[in-house]
Each structure stands twice: as structure tokens, then as C-alpha cells.
Amino acid sequence: MKLVIENLNGERSGQPIFSSLNFSLEEGQALVVTGSNGSGKSTLLRVIAGLLNASDGSVLLIDSGQDEGVSPPHEYMHYLGHQNALKLALSVEENLNFWQEFCGIPLIGISEALVKVGLPGIEHLPAAYLSAGQKRRVSIAKLLVSYKPIWVVDEPTSALDKASEVLFAKLIEEHLSSGGMVIAATHQSLGIDSDNNEQIKTLNLDKNRLSSKEQLVD
Amino acid sequence: MTDVTTKSVGFWAWFWDLANPTRFLAVASWLIPVLAIITVTLLGIGLYLGFSAPQDYQQGATVQIMFIHVPSSWIAMMCYSVMSVSALGSLVWRHPLADVSIRAAAPIGAAFTFLALLTGSLWGKPMWGTWWVWDARLTSVLILFIIYMGLIALSRAIEEPITAARSLAIITLIGFINIPIIKFSVNWWNTLHQPASVSRLAKPAMDVVFLYPLLTMALAYTTLFFTLHLMAMRNEILRRRIRSMRMSAARRIDTQSASQGN
Amino acid sequence: MMSLLLRDMRLAFRVGGGALTGILFFLVVVTIVPFAVGPDLNLLSKIGPAILWIAALLASLLGLDRLFQQDREDGTLDVIIIQSHSLTAIVFIKCLSHWLANGLPLILATPIFGLFMNMEPLAIAAVLATLIVGTPAITFIGAVGAAATVSLPRGGLLLAVLILPLVIPVLIFGVSATYGAIQDPAPFTSPFLILCALTLFFSVLGPITAGWMLAQSTD
Numbered sequence: 278m279k280l281v282i283e284n285l286n287g288e289r290s291g292q293p294i295f296s297s298l299n300f301s302l303e304e305g306q307a308l309v310v311t312g313s314n315g316s317g318k319s320t321l322l323r324v325i326a327g328l329l330n331a332s333d334g335s336v337l338l339i340d341s342g343q344d345e346g347v348s349p350p351h352e353y354m355h356y357l358g359h360q361n362a363l364k365l366a367l368s369v370e371e372n373l374n375f376w377q378e379f380c381g382i383p384l385i386g387i388s389e390a391l392v393k394v395g396l397p398g399i400e401h402l403p404a405a406y407l408s409a410g411q412k413r414r415v416s417i418a419k420l421l422v423s424y425k426p427i428w429v430v431d432e433p434t435s436a437l438d439k440a441s442e443v444l445f446a447k448l449i450e451e452h453l454s455s456g457g458m459v460i461a462a463t464h465q466s467l468g469i470d471s472d473n474n475e476q477i478k479t480l481n482l483d484k485n486r487l488s489s490k491e492q493l494v495d
Numbered sequence: 496m497t498d499v500t501t502k503s504v505g506f507w508a509w510f511w512d513l514a515n516p517t518r519f520l521a522v523a524s525w526l527i528p529v530l531a532i533i534t535v536t537l538l539g540i541g542l543y544l545g546f547s548a549p550q551d552y553q554q555g556a557t558v559q560i561m562f563i564h565v566p567s568s569w570i571a572m573m574c575y576s577v578m579s580v581s582a583l584g585s586l587v588w589r590h591p592l593a594d595v596s597i598r599a600a601a602p603i604g605a606a607f608t609f610l611a612l613l614t615g616s617l618w619g620k621p622m623w624g625t626w627w628v629w630d631a632r633l634t635s636v637l638i639l640f641i642i643y644m645g646l647i648a649l650s651r652a653i654e655e656p657i658t659a660a661r662s663l664a665i666i667t668l669i670g671f672i673n674i675p676i677i678k679f680s681v682n683w684w685n686t687l688h689q690p691a692s693v694s695r696l697a698k699p700a701m702d703v704v705f706l707y708p709l710l711t712m713a714l715a716y717t718t719l720f721f722t723l724h725l726m727a728m729r730n731e732i733l734r735r736r737i738r739s740m741r742m743s744a745a746r747r748i749d750t751q752s753a754s755q756g757n
Numbered sequence: 758m759m760s761l762l763l764r765d766m767r768l769a770f771r772v773g774g775g776a777l778t779g780i781l782f783f784l785v786v787v788t789i790v791p792f793a794v795g796p797d798l799n800l801l802s803k804i805g806p807a808i809l810w811i812a813a814l815l816a817s818l819l820g821l822d823r824l825f826q827q828d829r830e831d832g833t834l835d836v837i838i839i840q841s842h843s844l845t846a847i848v849f850i851k852c853l854s855h856w857l858a859n860g861l862p863l864i865l866a867t868p869i870f871g872l873f874m875n876m877e878p879l880a881i882a883a884v885l886a887t888l889i890v891g892t893p894a895i896t897f898i899g900a901v902g903a904a905a906t907v908s909l910p911r912g913g914l915l916l917a918v919l920i921l922p923l924v925i926p927v928l929i930f931g932v933s934a935t936y937g938a939i940q941d942p943a944p945f946t947s948p949f950l951i952l953c954a955l956t957l958f959f960s961v962l963g964p965i966t967a968g969w970m971l972a973q974s975t976d
Binding site: 396402403405407411 | 741744748
């Protein structure tokens with residue numbers, strides 16, 4: 278499986294945010310999108326996840342041995358946005374159960390996933406009682422309970438402390454080594470050693486903006 | 496004179512002592528069974544007297560509904576007074592149990608009001624030939640019921656107990672101030688229209704054979720109310736404890752994982 | 758899909774007793790009417806079906822503005838949209854659970870309010886039947902309005918303004934079917950069947966349009 282982004286252009290209320298993005302991700306590879314505030318990290322991720330229409334270009338998911346893209350690619354994605362997509366009135370278990378059933382392809386059990394994000398034995402508590410970091414980790418556990426090959430995560434480590442960041446980096450590495458892909462927008466490091474790892478690509482949207490301006494000047 | 500003051504000081508000290516929920520639970524644990532036994536006894540006597548009361552020459556056997564209907568509507572109003580006093584206690588003296596008391600009383604008050612409406616309706620059907628008339632008294636009780644339901648909805652909508660208690664207390668008091676105004680305007684509205692279909696019975700002086708069962712039932716309902724109120728308060732305190740235990744459980748998981756991470 | 762239905766029902770009953778507030782609103786509207794028109798039982802029993810229909814109409818608009826808004830605010834909508842389920846089906850399920858949690862309890866309380874209006878048992882039964890058949894249409898049309906106002910912070914009032922003109926046909930046929938059942942020359946079957954048709958029609962049109970609008974609303 279291969280995710281191919283071709284000549285992708287994104288805009289927000291008519292303003293071009295990024296242009297002519299080309300890259301591809303193989304199984305086990307991750308893309309870290311960096312850039313200053315307002316550089317369009319979230320917009321890019323939402324375009325990739327099919328939540329926003331691209332003004333030009335395409336996002337294709339190509340199955341191995343086939344030339345045609347699987348459509349639509351966002352069905353193979355987990356999207357973790359700024360919000361946690363948790364219902365505060367429901368218990369942690371009810372929340373995760375719902376997402377597991379709704380997203381399909383159950384991978385590991387709820388309690389196992391909660392152990393992996395460092396929240397063992399929290400199933401019965403209403404989500405409203407959790408701290409911001411705990412809610413974030415429960416919504417990370419959402420990625421674990423059902424299997425999707427591509428994780429699209431927007432500032433996943435915001436509200437997380439150092440220990441939880443390390444935990445999350447480990448989960449990403451596990452996902453990559455099992456053949457998954459990760460696209461992460463972040464202005465902190467993900468905690469993965471990206472310099473020495475050729476499986477981790479980096480995309481700086483500030484540079485993209487500069488380069489497109491230069492193209493305009495030329 | 497001094498005796499009275501020391502006595503009242505003693506009472507107030509005891510009353511403030513009750514503010515401690517643990518102390519309250521201890522008192523409630525023996526007070527509830529005692530009240531329950533008194534209630535059951537009084538209800539037994541009252542119902543026996545009520546059923547053995549002779550039939551009314553005008554209303555027949557339906558008069559016996561009165562023994563349930565009238566105490567219910569008394570308690571419905573008394574409950575609102577209890578809630579208003581609790582609301583004052585909550586806002587002025589910040590007595591912690593007062594919050595609990597308002598919240599616990601609202602569903603009980605609503606239940607008694609509903610009972611009053613229901614039995615009134617059952618009584619009215621043979622009397623007026625219809626289940627409901629927009630008579631001043633019935634209408635006022637219906638509005639009281641709506642106020643109770645509104646308070647219940649409010650107490651359910653706000654999860655944080657302290658915020659909920661404050662809003663609940665203020666709305667309860669506004670309702671209390673408003674009730675005479677509502678009562679007056681409903682009376683005025685009703686006499687303005689004077690519906691023709693209602694034939695009201697002349698009120699004869701009540702015979703002793705009706706008065707005794709009625710008073711017994713009224714007493715039984717009063718103790719019933721306080722039994723239920725204490726039980727509901729106990730439940731509310733326990734519910735709050737569970738809530739704070741769950742919140743601290745959530746915090747504890749964090750500190751545990753932090754200590755493991757380091 | 759079943760999990761979505763169950764979750765929404767659970768949420769509806771857990772958060773502040775939404776169904777209770779709806780019934781209460783219904784009760785208040787019904788209670789207010791005699792103060793305006795006077796306590797004349799004959800008059801009330803005559804206008805009773807109309808009052809119950811208007812009250813039910815207003816009560817079923819309550820909470821519709823939150824149909825998608827809550828999911829949008831906490832990020833649930835984003836995750837729901839990108840999954841493989843059809844958005845039309847999702848909207849249909851959400852409407853269904855909203856109606857089951859808010860509309861149905863309201864309708865089940867109608868007989869009591871019918872007694873307040875001094876209505877005959879037959880009239881009450883007619884109101885009950887027409888409400889059961891007609892109110893889902895209000896929810897389905899309302900879903901379109903809810904999807905249109907999903908990104909607005911105070912969409913509730915706008916939703917009512919948008920939706921009320923659109924549900925006029927439902928009100929017309931609902932009330933005329935009710936009067937058809939109790940007054941002799943007026944027909945019952947034909948307005949009742951038109952009411953059924955309206956509900957079936959909007960159960961298709963509403964979710965399709967609302968789903969399409971939700972897909973566009975994600976920026």
C-alpha cells in the first residue's frame with residue numbers, strides 16, 4: 278500500500294495556503310509536517326483526510342500490484358484532530374466501544390489499549406472526570422482499538438506530559454513497524470529520532486510557502 | 496430567658512454539627528427506620544379509619560379519595576416551603592446540607608403534587624363529569640407541578656453540585672416569592688371567565704368521622720415526606736461521594752503513571 | 758450504525774434528561790393556552806387537537822439545533838465523516854435516535870395533555886396517531902436546518918425560522934386528519950395517508966440533503 282500525493286494545492290476561504298505538494302509514503306513510513314502557526318499544517322491534514330476539498334491535485338492510496346488508486350483513501354485513515362472526539366457524559370469504555378464498533382476492524386481490546394496509553398483501569402470513569410492530558414490519551418487509544426493503516430494526527434502530543442509523549446512515540450514506532458503509515462502535524466518533536474531514521478520524512482510548510490512565492494516571482 | 500437561649504444555642508450547635516455529612520449519615524441511619532415505622536403505623540391507622548368512614552350522602556364512596564388527595568396537596572405545598580427554607584439556608588448561611596436538601600426534596604414534591612393532581616382528577620371525573628377543569632385551585636397546583644419539574648430538570652442539567660445548588664436555590668426562592676402572585680392572578684383569571692360547566696359543591700362543615708382519618712393521614716403523609724426526604728438526602732450525599740471518589744480515582748491514575756514513568 | 762443509534766440514545770437520556778425537558782416544554786405550552794383563551798371547556802375541546810399539534814411541533818424543534826452541533830464541537834463529526842459509512846445513513850440514524858429519545862416520549866405524554874384540553878378519547882387517539890406518523894417528518898426536515906446551521910454558535914433560533922415554514926404541510930395534514938377523525942363530514946384517511954407520504958418522502962430527502970451539507974461543512 279502506498280499513499281501518493283500529487284501536485285496538491287490547498288486554500289482556505291480563497292487564500293492559497295500551500296501549493297504543488299508532491300510526496301509519497303510507503304508502508305512503514307511517516308511524514309512529519311512542521312511549520313509555524315498558520316502555515317497550513319491542519320489544512321493539509323484535513324485535505325489529506327478528505328475533510329476539505331483540495332483546490333487542485335489528488336490524494337491517492339495505491340494497493341500493491343495495482344495501478345489504480347483505492348477510493349476514497351480516507352476510509353483507510355484514523356484522523357485525530359485538535360478535538361478529542363470524546364463524549365464527556367459517557368464513560369471511557371462506552372466511548373472507546375463506540376469508536377471500535379463504528380470504525381470497524383477491531384484490533385485490540387479496550388482495556389489493553391488503555392494500558393498502552395498509560396491509563397490502566399480507567400474504563401468505568403466518565404470522560405468528563407479526566408484531565409486534559411488523560412482525555413488526549415484516551416483519544417489516542419481510539420487509534421489502537423480499531424485498525425486503520427494510516428494515522429493522520431494533528432498536534433497529537435499537545436496537552437501531553439513528557440512521559441506520555443514517550444509513550445506515544447513508542448506507539449507510532451509500533452504502528453510503523455507493523456506496516457502502517459503516519460502523517461503528523463507538530464511543532465514539537467514527535468519524540469522519534471527523525472534525523473537518523475530514513476523512514477521518517479519531514480515537510481516544512483514554511484519553506485513550501487517561500488518556494489511557491491519564488492515561483493510566482495520567477 | 497437564659498434557659499431558652501442556651502437551649503437554642505445547643506440546638507444550633509447540633510444543627511451545625513449535622514452539616515458534617517458523616518454526622519448526618521449517622522443520624523439518618525437510625526432516624527430513617529424510626530420515621531419509617533411511625534409512617535407505616537400512621538398510614539395503617541389512617542387507611543383503616545378512611546375505609547371504614549361512612550359514605551357521603553352527596554358524593555358516595557368517592558369521598559374516600561379525599562383522604563389521599565387532601566394530604567397530598569398539603570405535602571406538595573409543605574415540600575415547597577421546606578425547599579424555600581433550605582434555599583435560604585443555602586444562600587444565607589451556606590449550610591452545606593441545605594443544598595442537598597433542595598435537590599433531594601424536588602422529586603418528592605413533584606411526586607406528591609402529581610399524586611394530588613391524579614387523585615383530584617379521579618375525584619373530579621364523577622363529580623364534574625370531566626377529568627380536568629381549569630379551576631383556580633387545580634390550575635395553581637398544576638403550575639406548582641411545572642415549577643417542580645423545571646427545578647428537577649435544572650438540577651439534572653448542571654453536573655457540578657455547587658453551581659447547581661446556587662442556581663437551584665435562587666430559582667426556588669423566586670418561585671416562592673412568585674407563588675402568591677401566581678395564585679392571585681390565577682384566581683383573578685378564573686373569576687374573570689367563570690366557566691359555566693363547573694358546578695361546585697357547597698362546602699358542608701366536616702364531620703368528625705371524616706376529620707379524624709383525614710388528620711391521621713395528613714400526619715402519616717408528613718412523616719412519610721420526611722422519611723423520603725432523609726433517604727433522598729442520604730442518597731444525594733452518597734452520590735456526591737461517589738462523584739468525588741471517581742474524580743480522585745482519575746487523578747490517582749495520573750500520579751501513578753507519572754511515578755512509573757520516572 | 759447500531760452503535761451510533763445506541764450511543765446517541767444513551768447521550769440523550771444521560772445529559773440533563775433531554776426528553777424530560779421536551780415534555781415539560783410541551784406541558785407548559787399546553788398550560789399557557791387556557792390562560793389566553795379562557796377556561797371554557799367546550800372551546801378548549803374544540804381547539805385541543807390544534808393546540809396539541811402546535812405544542813408538539815414547537816417541542817420537537819427543541820434540541821434539533823444540537824443534532825450535529827455537539828458532534829462538530831467535540832470533533833466527533835470529523836471522525837464520523839471520514840469513515841466508510843454513508844453520510845445519508847448516518848443522518849438517518851441520528852434523526853431516528855433523536856426522534857426516539859425526544860419525539861416519542863413527547864407523543865406518549867399526549868393523552869394526559871388531551872385530558873387537560875377536555876378532549877374525547879377518539880380525538881386523543883387521533884392526535885396520537887397523527888403525531889406518531891407526522892413528527893418524524895419534522896425531525897427529518899429539521900435535520901436539514903440543523904446541518905445548515907451547524908457551524909453557527911446560536912443556530913437554534915435561525916433553525917426555527919428556517920424550518921417552521923417548511924413543516925407547514927405536515928401541520929396542515931396532521932391537524933386536518935385529526936379533525937377528520939372526530940368531525941363527520943371531513944375525511945380522515947386521505948389527509949392521514951398524505952401525512953404518511955410526507956414522512957416517507959422527507960425521510961429520504963432530509964438525510965440526503967443534510968448529509969451532503971455536513972460533508973461540505975467541515976472547514
